[in-house]
Amino acid sequence: MNLLTNKDIRHLFWMILAILTLALFFSLIFSQLIVYDFKVQMLTHDYEVAGYLLERGSKPSNVSAVFAARKTEEELLSGKNFLQSLGYKADINNQLLPDTNTFILKYRLYSTLFVVIFGISIIIIFFLYFKRQQNTIEKANTAINTFMNGDATARIDSDKEGSLYKLFDSINSIITSLNAHVEVEKHTKEFLKNLIADISHQLKTPLAALKMYNEIIQEEINNEEIVKNFTVKMESSIERMEILIRNLLKITKLDTGTIVLNKKEENIRSIVKESISSLETRAVKEQKSITLNGSDNAVLYCDEDWLIEAIGNLVKNALDHMGAGEKVEILWEETSVITKIIIKDNGSGIHPEDIHYIFKRFYRSRFSQNTHGVGLGLSLAKSIVEAHNGTITVDSTLGKGSFFALNFLKLTNM
Structure with missing residues (x-):
């Protein structure tokens, strides 16, 4: 029937x-x-x-x-x-x-x-x-x-009863799926295009510097002081390129979904302590402080390595925009719905003109005096948090500091 x-x-x-x-x-x-x-x-x-x-x-x-x-x-x-x-x-x-x-x-x-x-x-x-x-x-x-013939909006009328209209509805679903794949393909091509442009642009300066340093060293091969000085500069440029390429690869893997996060319940205090372990020496040297405030028993369902990377980048960004005697505070708290990790500082803050662009790849503020970064740390942190189905927000007052909040839903362990 x-x-x-x-x-x-x-x-x-x-x-x-x-x-x-x-x-x-x-x-x-x-x-x-x-x-x-x-x-x-x-x-x-x-x-x-x-x-x-x-x-x-x-x-x-x-x-x-x-x-x-x-x-x-x-x-x-x-x-x-x-x-x-x-x-x-x-x-x-x-x-x-x-x-x-x-x-x-x-x-x-x-x-x-x-x-x-x-x-x-x-x-x-x-x-x-x-x-x-x-x-x-x-x-x-x-x-x-x-x-x-190219009209992606074309659809077959399938709002009636019967096997034929069920077939038409299936065809419409296939068309929608094809459009989605086309959009993904366009996005991928645009992403690769922008990525190649970004890499070319960002590598241009250190490569030019390396070439110039090498020429100077060759010309002054017998001048030990100049050779030593420009060798240090070359090492700094190579390190900058290494950081740039490594971060770009991380962001690319996250954006393209080629990384499978190894999620499990992790202690938040352990994650935070590990994320700042490589920055504590710098903080002491620059007379800056890093404090932790949160429960010892709080846990988060996450990939520990990647979250350490995200928090570390946010803390490093804070240190880059702080003066001697200022501090970074990392707090975390749990509710029945979300787990929140907060990184706040009392540094120079973010200019209102920049607040909407700080997560953009390679964005460098014209008001920033920081010359250490390459403009990828915050972008990478955002990609990592979103890969965990979380959100990252920022609030800042110029001259008083910044406030970054990482929010993770606790609905399921997915």
Whole structure:
């Protein structure tokens, strides 16, 4: 009965059923007409026989007895033998019985007319059905060709019932999926284009510096002081390039989804302590402080290595924009819904002009005096947090410090 879910087939079924019902109704009427007509023909024949007998002197009582009296087997046999001797047999040619012949021709004509009308009705129903189906398929084909010619918004009408419209809905789903893949492909190409441009742009300066330092060293090969000085500068440029390339590769892997995070429940204090372990010496040297404030038992479902990278980048960014005697504070807290990690400092703060762009790759503020970074740390931190299905927000007051908040949902361990 799945066929009846198709609206067009259901309509076709009901139309054929209606035609068959009408045909049955008219066939009953037709059979009544045949019976009535046959009775009229039979009575007319009897009238003719009775009249013939009366006109030739037969007594009315004898004539009435011929039609009304019950006949014996002998009378039936006698009459049958007599009439058969005259040629009145079952196989007699209809042409010799004018009334019978007229009756047969009349109802053959009626029967033929009835079959023709019934057949034409069925043909018209099927013609209308298949014409409608053909129009629907043609519209679908037009929509598909429109899509193939570049119109990504083209869709097939699939808001009706039936198997055909289920097929159209599946085709629409395929078209939507193809559009999504095309958009992903465009995004990937644009991403690669921008990445290559960024790498080329960012490597241009250190490569030019290395080339210049190398030329100076070659020219002053006998001057030990100059060689030593520019060797240190070359080492600094190489280190800068190494950091740049390493961070770019990390961001690229996160953005393209090629990294599978190894998530498990980790102690937040351990993560934070590990993230600042390589920065504590610098903080002491620069007379800056880093303090931790949060529960020893708080845990977060995450990839420890990547989250250490994110927090470390945020703390490093804070140290880059602080003076001697200022501090960075790392706090964390848990609620029934989220786990929040906060990195705040009382440094120089972020200029209002920059607040909306600080997570943009390679963004460097024209107000910043920091010359250490390459503009990837905050972008990488944001990518890591978002890979954990978290969010990162920032608030800052110029001259008073910045406030970074990392929020992670605790709905599921996914």
